[in-house]
Amino acid sequence: EQQVQQSPASLVLQEGENAELQCSFSIFTNQVQWFYQRPGGRLVSLLYNPSGTKQSGRLTSTTVIKERRSSLHISSSQITDSGTYLCAMASSGSWQLIFGSGTQLTVMP
Amino acid sequence: DAGVTQTPRHEVAEKGQTIILKCEPVSGHNDLFWYRQTKIQGLELLSYFRSKSLMEDGGAFKDRFKAEMLNSSFSTLKIQPTEPKDSAVYLCASSLQGNTEVFFGKGTRLTVV
Numbered sequence: 001e002q003q004v005q006q007s008p009a010s011l012v013l014q015e016g017e018n019a020e021l022q023c024s025f026s027i028f029t030n031q032v033q034w035f036y037q038r039p040g041g042r043l044v045s046l047l048y049n050p051s052g053t054k055q056s057g058r059l060t061s062t063t064v065i066k067e068r069r070s071s072l073h074i075s076s077s078q079i080t081d082s083g084t085y086l087c088a089m090a091s092s093g094s095w096q097l098i099f100g101s102g103t104q105l106t107v108m109p
Numbered sequence: 110d111a112g113v114t115q116t117p118r119h120e121v122a123e124k125g126q127t128i129i130l131k132c133e134p135v136s137g138h139n140d141l142f143w144y145r146q147t148k149i150q151g152l153e154l155l156s157y158f159r160s161k162s163l164m165e166d167g168g169a170f171k172d173r174f175k176a177e178m179l180n181s182s183f184s185t186l187k188i189q190p191t192e193p194k195d196s197a198v199y200l201c202a203s204s205l206q207g208n209t210e211v212f213f214g215k216g217t218r219l220t221v222v
Contacts, residue, residue: 031208040217041202048210076196086152090208095164097202097211099152 003027006100013107019074021103023087031090032063032070033097038083045072047072058098077107111135113214115201121220127189133182134203142211143176143186144200147162152200158184159206191221 002025008033013019023032047054049061050072063070069087074081084102091098114133121190122128136143156176157165163176174191178184178196202213 014120033211035213040218043202043213045210045212050208088152088211095157095207096154097142101151 001049002101003098004087004089004100006085006103009101010104011106013077015107015109016043016077017077017106017107019072019077020076021072021085021087021105023070023072023089023100025068025070025089026089028065028068029091030065031097032073033051033088034059034061035088035096036081037086037102038100041064041083043086054069074105079104079107079109081105082107098101113201113203113212113216114201115217116117116141118215118222119218121192121222124193125190126221127187128191128219130186130188130201130219131201132184132186132201132214134184134201135212136182137201137205138212139181139206140186140204140211141178142202142204143184144202146198146200155186155199165184188219191219193221195219196221 005024007022033048037043037044047061049063053062058075060073086102087100088097116131139160141158145153167183175187198216198218200216202211204211209220
């Protein structure tokens with residue numbers, strides 16, 4: 001069973017639309033981190049959000065620990081937001097980050 | 110740039126060769142990770158160090174992969190001997206300690222022919 005499930009697998013938006021990415025976990029976690037990656041690019045940390053709501057610019061992440069899920073909201077999407085968004089978690093007492101398969105976001109002009 | 114530094118950025122090796130990848134973690138970070146990334150498997154953990162001590166040696170990757178951390182600011186990943194299936198991007202990451210934010214390097218793209 002995959003421990004980190006991300007949805008949707010891919011998403012196509014028009015520039016200016018909002019995006020909602022979801023991540024669910026098969027076990028309880030106290031570490032959730034969202035990353036962004038362009039093809040051939042570095043994994044860039046977007047938000048470290050083990051619980052509650054965190055915001056950075058146009059990005060808002062909400063993690064609900066007891067429901068074992070986290071979401072990433074991108075407001076007013078831009079073409080440069082295109083790429084893969086990865087969710088990662090580590091279970092309580094563990095050190096190993098486990099990654100989801102990612103959501104491929106394409107923002108069209 | 111005070112982030113995680115990896116060298117080389119690209120490496121081409123012939124099957125059977127030994128290659129060594131290098132990583133410098135963020136200064137002051139105690140945890141260091143090596144991951145492998147492929148399109149099919151996604152991100153797979155190879156090794157994990159805490160304060161220079163090897164905590165995880167990668168299970169299925171043990172036989173030909175060896176990571177070392179001789180000091181707190183430098184780590185190597187040796188693959189010996191290389192095989193074509195090792196072609197992937199190798200990522201190094203570090204974090205302060207425990208369950209804290211993890212930062213990744215740009216990676217080394219390895220091609221084994």
